[in-house]
Amino acid sequence: xxxxxxxxxxxxxxxxxxxxxxxxxxxxxxxxxxxxxxxxxxxxxxxxxxxxxxxxxxxxxxxxxxxxxxxxxxxxxxxxxxxxxxxxxxxxxxxxxxxxxxxxxxxxxxxxxxxxxxxxxxxxxxxxxxxxxxxxxxxxxxxxxxxxxxxxxxxxxxxxxxxxxxxxxxxxxxxxxxxxxxxxxxxxxxxxxxxxxxxxxxxxxxxxxxxxxxxxxxxxxxxxxxxxxxxxxxxxxxxxxxxxxxxxxxxxxxxxxxxxxxxxxxxxxxxxxxxxxxxxxxxxxxxxxxxxxxxxxxxxxxxxxxxxxxxxxxxxxxxxxxxxxxxxxxxxxxxxxxxxxxxxxxxxxxxxxxxxxxxxxxxxxxxxxxxxxxxxxxxxxxxxxxxxxxxxxxxxxxxxxxxxxxxxxxxxxxx
Numbered sequence: 094x095x096x097x098x099x100x101x102x103x104x105x106x107x108x109x110x111x112x113x114x115x116x117x118x119x120x121x122x123x124x125x126x127x128x129x130x131x132x133x134x135x136x137x138x139x140x141x142x143x144x145x146x147x148x149x150x151x152x153x154x155x156x157x158x159x160x161x162x163x164x165x166x167x168x169x170x171x172x173x174x175x176x177x178x179x180x181x182x183x184x185x186x187x188x189x190x191x192x193x194x195x196x197x198x199x200x201x202x203x204x205x206x207x208x209x210x211x212x213x214x215x216x217x218x219x220x221x222x223x224x225x226x227x228x229x230x231x232x233x234x235x236x237x238x239x240x241x242x243x244x245x246x247x248x249x250x251x252x253x254x255x256x257x258x259x260x261x262x263x264x265x266x267x268x269x270x271x272x273x274x275x276x277x278x279x280x281x282x283x284x285x286x287x288x289x290x291x292x293x294x295x296x297x298x299x300x301x302x303x304x305x306x307x308x309x310x311x312x313x314x315x316x317x318x319x320x321x322x323x324x325x326x327x328x329x330x331x332x333x334x335x336x337x338x339x340x341x342x343x344x345x346x347x348x349x350x351x352x353x354x355x356x357x358x359x360x361x362x363x364x365x366x367x368x369x370x371x372x373x374x375x376x377x378x379x380x381x382x383x384x385x386x387x388x389x390x391x392x393x394x395x396x397x398x399x400x401x402x403x404x405x406x407x408x409x410x411x412x413x414x415x416x417x418x419x420x421x422x423x424x425x426x427x428x429x430x431x432x433x434x435x436x437x438x439x440x441x442x443x444x445x446x447x448x449x450x451x452x453x454x455x456x457x458x459x460x461x462x463x464x465x466x467x468x469x470x471x472x473x474x475x476x477x478x479x480x481x482x483x484x485x486x487x488x489x490x491x492x493x494x495x496x497x498x499x500x501x502x503x504x505x506x507x508x
Contacts, residue, residue: 094268095130095153096122099145101160101170102245105134114159114250121254126268126319127155137161142173150238155262160245162211162228171215171231174242178233180215185229188212188220192227218242221257225249230257239265270323274334275306275315275349278341279499283307286314290340301333309488310495313349314341346502354498355387361505362393362443367472369501370439371397372410372431374422375449375465379494395439400431406448410434423448425466425477432470432477443505444470445497449480451489465493469504476504 098118104110112134119129130153135141142161149156161170175181189212196204204227211227214220221230221241226249233240241258243250278286283305287294294303300320306313316334318326338345346354362369371380381397384390400406403422407414412430420426431446449465462484468477478500482492 094127094155094266096127096155096157097130097149097153098132099149099156099158100132100134100245101137101142101158102134103136105160106136114245114247117247117251118157118159118254121259122157123271123273125259125262126271127262127266137169139169139173139176142170143177146177146240150236154238154266156238156240157258158240158242159250162242162244170242171213174218174231174233174240175215178215178217178235180217182213183216184212185214185220186212187222188214188227188229191222195227221253223249223253224256225252232258232261269319269321270326271317271319272323272326272330273315273317274330275313276334276337276341277311277313277346277349277352277354278344279311279346279354279495279502281312281341281344283312286312286341286344290337293336293340297333298329301330309492310499311354315349353387354502355383358498358502358505359384359387359390359393361502363389365505367442367505368393368395368439370395370435370441370444372435372444372446373397373399374401374406374431374447375451376447376490376493376497377401377451379490380445380447380497383494383498395441398435398438406431410438421460423450423460423464423466425468425479428466428468428477429470429475432468433475436470442472443501445501446470447493447497449482449489449493451493452484452486463489465489465496467493467497467500469497469500471504471508473508476500 098115100112100115105112115132122129133145135145171182192204192208192211196202208227214229214231219232221232223229223244226244226246228244230253231242243253297303301316301318304315306315314337316330318330320326347357373380378399384394398409400409403417406412410431411434416430417427428446428448431448432444435444435446446468447465450460450462452462463482465480465482466477468475480496482489
């Protein structure tokens, strides 16, 4: 079974926003055994929308459309759907009541006429209730092809998919079962991993596929299989994944479906009753952000400082100015001092510290752009390492953040 995703909105085409909806929808469709044939981004233009719908109808069984369902005049999607299905707009009382309810509960005012217009839907559509917004989803069928229109607001779209769309899709289509298992690894590049597991990879059965998914400082290894027998598929993939994990045990940190390195660190700290703080210079809070995106981080993450200015490392963290003068601000001893003083300041068990030159200019440092020192201070002392992460600022920060988490995990596991 094939599906196509169509995103509507000039804001995507001009790069004003990133299309995260398509990535989410694709991942969720894959879990249902539905293959995404194409993803199309188009203008909020009647002719363009009509052509995209016609083209998709010739290619796939399911068309999922996001965007173009707002209360403003430039959102023309519903009327264009009427043109495509030779239909007319009618008022849906349940949607209308829901709009009044939302405005009364959250805005304490009367909705504008443009808001009330959201209750106008094509007469042949099956209306899908959007509990988190005023624009409903809509389900259509034409010549054995299902078309679904959803608002582009991500949390509204996700709710509609899970609560309204996917239950209907499962009833409507017979789909194969697809099973993925993804191993997360840190600290070794794609080519080195491929060399290490070459013999094992050559012996994989044809029905199980291995994909390398590299990013900065980490590589995900995904095993996939497709078929009609869910139990057989899972057992085969799990068996091969167990072998793969054993081959890469020194760099494996868990499975993507179950955990991330940030979550594993959090689980270990909670298990041990220990805490963490950060002192970030060149990473500018990226490590703290990585930690605090996980629910429950407040149980082990105490806080952090970003002493970006050299003097703030002295006045805020309390580092000896003579140490900086002797070794320079971008150095192992200064990184170690930052980590140790972070533990003292926050009374934490572990601390991460970074100091380096992210670029594009050298600032107070003397080393090359991309030079970063990362230190980890823990119950049994402090360690630091020097890295060279290239000259692209964003890349330097991301690689430093990933490497810091890798080093922290290793230190926690030592103790």
